[in-house]
Amino acid sequence: MQSRRGRFQFLASECPSGLRASSLQHMPLGKETARRRPVSGTQLQIGGGVSLPGIMAAKCGAEVILSDSSELPHCLEVCRQSCQMNNLPQVRIIGLTWGHMSQELLALPPQDILLASDVFFEPEDFEDILTTVYFLMQKNPKVQLWSTYQVRSADWSLEALLYKWDMKCVHIPLESFDADKENIAESALPGRHTVEMLVISFAKDSL
C-alpha cells in the first residue's frame, strides 16, 4: 500500500482489517510530528505484520522494535520488508509469540510504548497478549499499550481480563486526533468499518 502522498511504502496486506486499524493508529504519532515534536523513547510493536504504526514511530524518531510470532516466519519477513521499503535498517525485528516466555522477551529493555494494531481479533488469544504486556509492565510500570482494533463483535470484552491482570483501559475518542473519518491521510482507510483505539496501562499508574 502506498499513500497518495507516497510517504510510506507498504506491502499489499493479507490482513485488510489490520491495515484499517493501523491506518488509524499512526495518526497520533503523525500529529506529534506535525507539531514538530520528535517522538522519543522506545516502542515495541507486537503482532506487527506490515507494521504501519511502528514504521511511522521510527520515521518520527522513536527507537523501534518490531515483532511478530516466532512461529510465523512469513509474518516476520513482512516486518523486514516494511523496514526495507521504508529505508529503516536500524529497526530491530524479533520473534515474539504472545504468552510465551522466550529469551527474546526476557532480553528486551524496558519499553515506553507498546503498539498493537488489530491484535485483538481472536478471543482465545486475548489473555496471551495481556500476559506478554504484563511482563513488559513489570520492566516499566509506566508503559502503555496503544491498541487499535476493528470492532468485530459487540460480545467481546477485555474487562474481566484487565481486572485479572491489574490493568485498566481508556478509550481514546477518534475525534481527539482527527481520525473520525472514512479516509485517513488521503487513503481509502478505514472506510466504513468501525475502528477504535484504547490505551491500556497498569491499574495503579495514572494515565
Ligand SMILES: C[S@@+](CC[C@H](N)C(=O)[O-])C[C@H]1O[C@@H](n2cnc3c(N)ncnc32)[C@H](O)[C@@H]1O
Ligand atoms: C490481524 S493481523 C494485524 C497485523 C498488523 N498489526 C496490522 O495492523 O496490519 C495479526 C498479526 O498478529 C500476528 N500474530 C498472530 N498470532 C500471534 C501470536 N500468537 N503471537 C504473536 N503474533 C501473532 C500475525 O502474524 C499478524 O501479523
